[in-house]
Amino acid sequence: xxxxxxxxxxxxxxxxxxxxxxxxxxxxxxxxxxxxxxxxxxxxxxxxxxxxxxxxxxxxxxxxxxxxxxxxxxxxxxxxxxxxxxxxxxxxxxxxxxxxxxxxxxxxxxxxxxxxxxxxxxxxxxxxxxxxxxxxxxxxxxxxxxxxxxxxxxxxxxxxxxxxxxxxxxxxxxxxxxxxxxxxxxxxxxxxxxxxxxxxxxxxxxxxxxxxxxxxxxxxxxxxxxxxxxxxxxxxxxxxxxxxxxxxxxxxxxxxxxxxxxxxxxxxxxxxxx
Amino acid sequence: xxxxxxxxxxxxxxxxxxxxxxxxxxxxxxxxxxxxxxxxxxxxxxxxxxxxxxxxxxxxxxxxxxxxxxxxxxxxxxxxxxxxxxxxxxxxxxxxxxxxxxxxxxxxxxxxxxxxxxxxxxxxxxxxxxxxxxxxxxxxxxxxxxxxxxxxxxxxxxxxxxxxxxxxxxxxxxxxxxxxxxxxxxxxxxxxxxxxxxxxxxxxxxxxxxxxxxxxxxxxxxxxxxxxxxxxxxxxxxxxxxxxxxxxxxxxxxxxxxxxxxxxxxxxxxxxxxxxxxxxxxxxxxxxxxxxxxxxxxxxxxxxxxxxxxxxxxxxxxxxxxx
Numbered sequence: 139x140x141x142x143x144x145x146x147x148x149x150x151x152x153x154x155x156x157x158x159x160x161x162x163x164x165x166x167x168x169x170x171x172x173x174x175x176x177x178x179x180x181x182x183x184x185x186x187x188x189x190x191x192x193x194x195x196x197x198x199x200x201x202x203x204x205x206x207x208x209x210x211x212x213x214x215x216x217x218x219x220x221x222x223x224x225x226x227x228x229x230x231x232x233x234x235x236x237x238x239x240x241x242x243x244x245x246x247x248x249x250x251x252x253x254x255x256x257x258x259x260x261x262x263x264x265x266x267x268x269x270x271x272x273x274x275x276x277x278x279x280x281x282x283x284x285x286x287x288x289x290x291x292x293x294x295x296x297x298x299x300x301x302x303x304x305x306x307x308x309x310x311x312x313x314x315x316x317x318x319x320x321x322x323x324x325x326x327x328x329x330x331x332x333x334x335x336x337x338x339x340x341x342x343x344x345x346x347x348x349x350x351x352x353x354x355x356x357x358x359x360x361x362x363x364x365x366x367x368x369x370x371x372x373x374x375x376x377x378x379x380x381x382x383x384x385x386x387x388x389x390x391x392x393x394x395x396x397x398x399x400x401x402x403x404x405x406x407x408x409x410x411x412x
Numbered sequence: 413x414x415x416x417x418x419x420x421x422x423x424x425x426x427x428x429x430x431x432x433x434x435x436x437x438x439x440x441x442x443x444x445x446x447x448x449x450x451x452x453x454x455x456x457x458x459x460x461x462x463x464x465x466x467x468x469x470x471x472x473x474x475x476x477x478x479x480x481x482x483x484x485x486x487x488x489x490x491x492x493x494x495x496x497x498x499x500x501x502x503x504x505x506x507x508x509x510x511x512x513x514x515x516x517x518x519x520x521x522x523x524x525x526x527x528x529x530x531x532x533x534x535x536x537x538x539x540x541x542x543x544x545x546x547x548x549x550x551x552x553x554x555x556x557x558x559x560x561x562x563x564x565x566x567x568x569x570x571x572x573x574x575x576x577x578x579x580x581x582x583x584x585x586x587x588x589x590x591x592x593x594x595x596x597x598x599x600x601x602x603x604x605x606x607x608x609x610x611x612x613x614x615x616x617x618x619x620x621x622x623x624x625x626x627x628x629x630x631x632x633x634x635x636x637x638x639x640x641x642x643x644x645x646x647x648x649x650x651x652x653x654x655x656x657x658x659x660x661x662x663x664x665x666x667x668x669x670x671x672x673x674x675x676x677x678x679x680x681x682x683x684x685x686x687x688x689x690x691x692x693x694x695x696x697x698x699x700x701x702x703x704x705x706x707x708x709x710x711x712x713x714x715x716x717x718x719x720x721x722x723x724x725x726x727x728x729x730x731x732x733x734x735x
Binding site: 144148152155165217218239243249254257283337375386387393 | 455462541548693
């Protein structure tokens with residue numbers, strides 16, 4: 139009897155944990171929708187740049203800036219990440235360099251993102267003479283690279299050895315085996331890695347605070363500070379002005395929906411392949 | 413007659429894999445990818461060297477006294493790391509106090525209690541939650557959760573513990589919503605998906621035979637969890653917690669909004685405090701002179717060292733869990 143009751147209590151406590159966890163999730167999603175959605179009708183979110191306090195305006199420059207900085211960061215990170223993972227599985231498999239890279243990649247993966255911001259500040263922002271979109275993109279790339287390496291490494295290791303051996307037996311050079319067979323077979327996994335890394339850096343704020351900084355005007359100049367959604371959210375959410383707070387909620391809804399969509403697509407790709 | 417087709421598919425036949433002359437492709441491709449790999453290792457050392465170089469004025473000025481010093485005064489150029497270190501550790505520990513039981517409960521529910529279809533759906537939902545950027549948690553914490561705590565949660569707690577020797581101090585006034593306690597809860601909410609996902613994998617890695625044997629001799633679910641799953645996966649479960657702790661220690665945006673950013677060490681968890689990452693995020697763009705930014709860089713190095721130790725620990729434990 140006591141065993142039955144304690145089992146029941148335990149199961150109920152587990153259920154309670156689920157309810158608490160999901161409760162927080164829904165509370166956050168609810169707040170995002172409730173406070174963020176109306177802003178899309180009351181403010182020209184997609185057509186105007188960020189306004190001064192208590193004046194109408196939108197998020198255009200921040201959206202464009204986020205797209206540019208994230209895109210540029212990924213453009214730097216993808217070749218880096220895929221090539222490093224390729225080295226570890228295709229060329230340096232089981233070498234000491236390979237396991238060293240794997241170890242240091244994990245250290246980089248776990249480095250707090252704000253430290254990468256500090257590093258890029260000291261390394262690039264000072265020498266380049268000020269905040270710039272370019273240094274923001276480099277900081278984001280440093281976050282994306284270890285993620286891409288980790289996931290791609292896993293995908294490449296799962297590929298059967300035989301498909302490589304079959305091609306090598308035909309006299310195909312290793313690099314062609316890699317490009318035409320290994321990469322093609324792992325394409326779904328690599329795209330998943332890229333999507334997940336993009337989703338992660340799209341919402342990163344800390345490394346942008348002192349690299350890309352912010353800019354209230356639409357800018358395409360990579361050597362100048364550039365507005366971006368996360369920093370706008372940071373600045374506006376802490377402000378006392380109603381229109382700034384509304385726009386911060388709109389920005390967070392926009393970014394959350396984008397990120398969730400990307401991770402769902404990434405999971406669908408993985409699911410279909412399995 | 414029979415020669416012709418052989419000639420056709422011989423070396424002159426154009427296929428994607430055809431090659432002529434010396435094979436330069438392989439060494440070039442291998443060389444380039446190797447250089448990228450070396451660059452990754454170089455990058456980590458570059459980060460350390462650059463941070464130490466940038467922090468040098470502060471390291472030179474304060475020496476080891478930087479760590480135990482509690483003064484943080486940009487006006488007089490006196491900097492000490494202690495309040496930020498304590499705030500980082502305390503807020504993360506509060507986070508773990510909340511996150512451990514909830515994550516464990518969810519992980520057990522997903523793997524042992526719920527029917528498989530509901531379990532895997534819940535698992536996916538939790539994984540999605542892990543993708544929400546930390547600034548969203550911070551914003552929600554400041555604008556929605558903190559006012560709620562200040563109005564409905566903190567006053568009754570303060571009242572309940574008033575006059576009790578130790579707890580009365582820890583849960584002392586004021587009920588202002590933002591502070592170390594709130595930061596801890598927001599960190600807990602943020603790390604729950606991560607800890608849950610790892611705990612679920614650890615529980616799933618316990619061989620089915622073991623739990624079937626336990627159910628077979630009439631154990632209840634609670635007994636299977638307590639007597640089979642937890643002992644078998646204990647190292648992995650602890651590894652999951654330490655992984656979450658490592659994430660919480662380095663987290664910036666979720667904390668910066670709600671901790672209050674005061675360089676104080678208070679006995680009350682409801683009082684504002686600060687963490688290393690929150691201090692850097694808040695003050696770095698406004699730090700002028702040479703000593704102030706250098707002190708912030710040195711804080712960054714301390715954080716780096718703390719997180720590396722914690723995460724190395726968790727990886728060691730998670731590696732040992734493969735049964």
